[in-house]
Amino acid sequence: MGVDTWKLNPSVSKDSDPGFSEENTNLLLPNAATTWSYKNVSPFITVTGNTQLTNTTSFALNARADQTVGMRLDEASFQYNLSPSLGARLGVVNYKTSWCRTYEPNNGWMREIEAICVTPQFRDVTGGAPGAQIFASDTVGDYLLQGQVGIYRPLEFNYAPKEYGNLIPSKGFEVKTNRKAGFNINVLNLQTAVEMRLSYLRANQSGYLTESNLKGDSRQTSDMWYWAIGSPITPQLSLRLTQLLQSQQSDCRSDIAVLGSACNLELELLKNSTALEFAYRINGVNLLSVGVSRTKFDLSQDFYNPARDQHAKARPFYINTQQVAAAWRHDWGKGLFSIVQFIQSNQKNGSSGQNFASHGNAVGLRLGYQF
Helix, strand or coil, X not given: CEEEEEEEEXXXXXXXXXXXXXXXXXCCCCCCCCCCCCCCEEEEEEEEEEEECCCCEEEEEEEEEECCCEEEEEEEEEEEEEECCEEEEEEEEECXXXXXXXXXXXXXXXXXXXXXXXXXXXXXXXXXXXXXXXXXXXXXXXXXXXXXXXXXXXXXXXXXXXXXXXXXXXXXXXXXXXXXXXXXXXXXXXXXXXXXXXXXXXXXXEEEECCCCCCEEEEEEEEEEEEEEEEECCCCEEEEEEEEEEEEEEXXXXXXXXCCCCCCEEEEEEEEEEEEXXXXXXXXXXXXXXXXXXXXEEEEEEEEEHHHCEEEECCCEEEEEXXXXXXXXXXXXXXXXXXXXXXXXXXXXXXXXXXXXXXXEEEEEEEEECX
16 A cells, blocks of 8 residues: 655647647556546555465455556455366456556556556456456476466446446446456466466457437457566566557447447457566665557547448547656565656557647656555
8 A cells, every 4th residue: 555646747739630639648647547536646555365265275355446447356266276286266356368567566666667557448458357267287397387268257246337348339338248258378487487478358248328319239349469578687687578469349230320429330449559678676675667668549430320321431540659667666674665757658649630649757656555
């Protein structure tokens, strides 16, 4: 738990966009699209725990609360070990699709360099949901191999009733089905400490637009691939490279919705995010981290009205964000730590003939205490 303090300096420059507004925010700055009303000084808390219930069963808990995501339960699962190399989990289970370090006590970042870990646009592929997982591990030569498959049902127990990718087609939209399945493979070289991960998560979703002028059915699929590699370079220096690719395809049908409304459309949203970071352990209490990332969204939409034989294809829209960050963590002892971080972010948004750019700097200070 602790307190974050940010000092931001965002700015924008119009290239050519008649509808341009200075309210547009940079995707990767700390004040972009927060769940709670943004404040420069804000508290945060993470809770993580694991307790052994019997010789073969245990219970794990991961929960967090901060202004970016609000209150969130990422894991509350029971684990049963059939053998030292095979087991199963049931409950609210963590997808484990990424290398986000929200619950790592020695995390060197105040705000991680990976966009998947810190922006609402990726909430549906991080964290967890009610579901079940089977996992296995084995040692082959110098390598530790770990694998996991899982099925997830975010609508169960009213866990995430509004989750529909990062899209909400209308104010009264009702999510009817939300089913996910995925796997991940982790490989660790026991001699060199080089680690690699490959993950996949598939979602099939449907919903209904309740508004009297829409009354439409929506269906959506999402496919996400994530791969990562981490490697020590020297005893003090290590690197990490991650890559995410996600495709969301959504379709909505209505007998009454007019052209250009929230229904009678097809859309495709492609997300591509790459991050590279280096961590340098100066000594037992000081850690330096530097990183760069690039995140791009490409949106294409096709509007139509079958009743009037109308059709319109919207101009493709893109968001391209590049970020550089550096952080210094110091552990003061007895659970107290601090992190100072600098972020520089540049973003370009728009479509053909309508574009704008924004950039911003942020300096943050985190004071935290680990129990």
